Amino acid sequence: MSEVSRILIANRGEIAVRIIRACNELNCSTVAVYSEADRMQPHVRMADEAYCIGAAPASESYLRIDKLLEVTKRSGADAIHPGYGFLAENADAARAFEDEGIVWIGPSAEAIHLMGDKLTARASAMEAGIPLVPGMRKNEAISDDDLIKGAEEVGYPLLIKAAAGGGGKGMRIVTKPEELEEGIRIARLESQASFGDDRVYLERFVTNARHVEIQILGDRYGNIIHLGERDCSLQRRHQKLIEESPSPVVDPELRAAMGEAALKAARAVGYYSAGTVEFVLDNNTKEFFFLEMNTRLQVEHTVTERVTGIDIVKEMIRIAQGKRLSIRQEEVEFNGWAIECRILAENPWQGFMPSIGEISGFSLPSGPGVRTDTGVGLGSEVTPYYDSLLAKIIIWDTSREEAIIRTCRALEEFQIAGIDTTIPFYIQLLKTPEFMGGGIHTRFLEDEYMITQVNSHERAKVAAVAATLLSHQKTKNAFVLGRRPVGEKWQQYARTVQLAARF
Structure with a gap:
C-alpha cells in the first residue's frame, strides 16, 4: 500500500482538530469538511483546505457519503479518517471509499460489519467463546x-x-x-x-456494574496488541463523562484476562487499526462479560495515550499506509494515572439541559501533566445540531490521588463564559468520597449521587457586580464587533462573569 499523503477528515469539533494535528506531525496535508453551522469552527481554519458539505443537520452534511466522496475526489485526498460518531462505524461508508480506491483509516468494511454492528458482534463473540451479557x-x-x-x-x-x-x-x-x-x-x-x-x-441490565474497556491496535500483517484498560463507569444516561486509566479495580491478573479476551474477539474477525472491546465488570464478583466492540477511535483514547506514551491516531494512519505496528505486546508499559473529563455545553443544575450560544470568554488550563483537546474557542457558536462536547481535559500524574488533585486544579483554571458547562459539576463530583475511593458503578449518578448547587448570598453579590459592570460598559459605548467588549474592559468583564459562574 502506498504512502498516504492527503487526508480528508470526515468529522468536526475536537476530534477533527486532533486528527489534523497528527497529520501535520506525519507530514500529511489535510482537508476539512464542514456544515453551514460550522463554517467558523477551528478545524476549518486549521486544515490546508476546507469544503462546505451541506446544511447544519448531520443528515444533510456529515452523514452524506455522496458529498464526502465528491469532496475527496475534488480535493485530491487519497485517504479519509472518519474520527468517531457519524460514519465511523458505517460499513457501507468504508466500502464506498475503498471501492473508489480511497484509503479508509480504520478497520475493514467487513470487520465493521461484523463487530461495529452490535447484533453480529454478539454472535462473533459467542463463537469465540467470550462470556456475554x-x-x-x-x-x-x-x-x-x-x-x-x-x-x-x-x-x-x-x-x-x-x-x-x-x-x-x-x-x-x-x-x-x-x-x-x-x-x-x-x-x-x-x-x-x-x-x-x-x-x-x-x-x-447488569446492576452494580462497572464499564471497563480494552484498547487494541492491529496491523494488516496479523500483529495485534492491547494497551490496557480504561474505566468508563462514571456515566449519565449511558453517556460517559469521566474516564480513567488504569481502572482502580483491575489488577494485573484481571487486566491480562480481559486483554486476552479482547484480542480473541479482534482476531475472530481479522481486525486491524484501532478498536475498543467493551466489557461489563461485576463490582462484586469481578466477572466480566462482553458488551460490544467499537470499530473506531474512541473519545477517551487520550487517557490510554497518556499512560502508555503511544499516539493512537498516528498508529492508525501508519497502519492504513500498510506499515507494521511500531510496538510489541511485551513492550507496552503503563506509567502513572490519567483522568479525562468531557467538558459539555450543558447545565448540570437544570437536568443537564443543553446550552447554546456564543462563547464570549475562553481560557484553557495549563501546567504539568495537563492536556486539553478542544474544537471551539473564543467567539465559537455552540449550536443545537450536534453533540454537546466542547473539549476534553486529560490529566496525568504519578498516582490516582495526585491525578484527582491535579484534575480539580485544572478544572478550576478552565474558564468558559457565554454558555453553561459541566465544569463546576465535575469539580464537585471529583471531591466526593465515592469517586475518590473508586467505589462507583454505571448507575452511580442516577441512583446515589445528589447534585448540590451552591446558592449563597456571595453568589448573588458577584452576579450583581457583573450586571452592573455590563450596564456601565454599554453606557460608555465599550462594545464593538457585535456584543464583545475590548481591551482591559473585556478582560475585567470576562473575569467577573467567570467568577460568578464558579459560585
Missing part, C-alpha cells in the same frame, strides 16, 4: 413484536440498545413491562437520527 441472539432486524416477546426471556431490568453506532445513543433502561413499548419507540428514533439505522435489540 444475556440478551436476544437474533442477528437480523428485530420487529417490535419480537422485542416484546423477547423481553420475557431476557428479564427485567433490561437495556434497549441500538444495533449500530455507539456513544450512548439509542439506549434505554426498562425496569417493567409497561415501559417497554415507549422505550423501543424512543430508542429507534434516537438510533435513526444518529446513525441512519433504527434497529435495536435487548440485553439484561
Whole structure:
C-alpha cells in the first residue's frame, strides 16, 4: 500500500482538530469538511483546505457519503479518517471509499460489519467463546413484536440498545413491562437520527456494574496488541463523562484476562487499526462479560495515550499506509494515572439541559501533566445540531490521588463564559468520597449521587457586580464587533462573569 499523503477528515469539533494535528506531525496535508453551522469552527481554519458539505443537520452534511466522496475526489485526498460518531462505524461508508480506491483509516468494511454492528458482534463473540451479557441472539432486524416477546426471556431490568453506532445513543433502561413499548419507540428514533439505522435489540441490565474497556491496535500483517484498560463507569444516561486509566479495580491478573479476551474477539474477525472491546465488570464478583466492540477511535483514547506514551491516531494512519505496528505486546508499559473529563455545553443544575450560544470568554488550563483537546474557542457558536462536547481535559500524574488533585486544579483554571458547562459539576463530583475511593458503578449518578448547587448570598453579590459592570460598559459605548467588549474592559468583564459562574 502506498504512502498516504492527503487526508480528508470526515468529522468536526475536537476530534477533527486532533486528527489534523497528527497529520501535520506525519507530514500529511489535510482537508476539512464542514456544515453551514460550522463554517467558523477551528478545524476549518486549521486544515490546508476546507469544503462546505451541506446544511447544519448531520443528515444533510456529515452523514452524506455522496458529498464526502465528491469532496475527496475534488480535493485530491487519497485517504479519509472518519474520527468517531457519524460514519465511523458505517460499513457501507468504508466500502464506498475503498471501492473508489480511497484509503479508509480504520478497520475493514467487513470487520465493521461484523463487530461495529452490535447484533453480529454478539454472535462473533459467542463463537469465540467470550462470556456475554444475556440478551436476544437474533442477528437480523428485530420487529417490535419480537422485542416484546423477547423481553420475557431476557428479564427485567433490561437495556434497549441500538444495533449500530455507539456513544450512548439509542439506549434505554426498562425496569417493567409497561415501559417497554415507549422505550423501543424512543430508542429507534434516537438510533435513526444518529446513525441512519433504527434497529435495536435487548440485553439484561447488569446492576452494580462497572464499564471497563480494552484498547487494541492491529496491523494488516496479523500483529495485534492491547494497551490496557480504561474505566468508563462514571456515566449519565449511558453517556460517559469521566474516564480513567488504569481502572482502580483491575489488577494485573484481571487486566491480562480481559486483554486476552479482547484480542480473541479482534482476531475472530481479522481486525486491524484501532478498536475498543467493551466489557461489563461485576463490582462484586469481578466477572466480566462482553458488551460490544467499537470499530473506531474512541473519545477517551487520550487517557490510554497518556499512560502508555503511544499516539493512537498516528498508529492508525501508519497502519492504513500498510506499515507494521511500531510496538510489541511485551513492550507496552503503563506509567502513572490519567483522568479525562468531557467538558459539555450543558447545565448540570437544570437536568443537564443543553446550552447554546456564543462563547464570549475562553481560557484553557495549563501546567504539568495537563492536556486539553478542544474544537471551539473564543467567539465559537455552540449550536443545537450536534453533540454537546466542547473539549476534553486529560490529566496525568504519578498516582490516582495526585491525578484527582491535579484534575480539580485544572478544572478550576478552565474558564468558559457565554454558555453553561459541566465544569463546576465535575469539580464537585471529583471531591466526593465515592469517586475518590473508586467505589462507583454505571448507575452511580442516577441512583446515589445528589447534585448540590451552591446558592449563597456571595453568589448573588458577584452576579450583581457583573450586571452592573455590563450596564456601565454599554453606557460608555465599550462594545464593538457585535456584543464583545475590548481591551482591559473585556478582560475585567470576562473575569467577573467567570467568577460568578464558579459560585
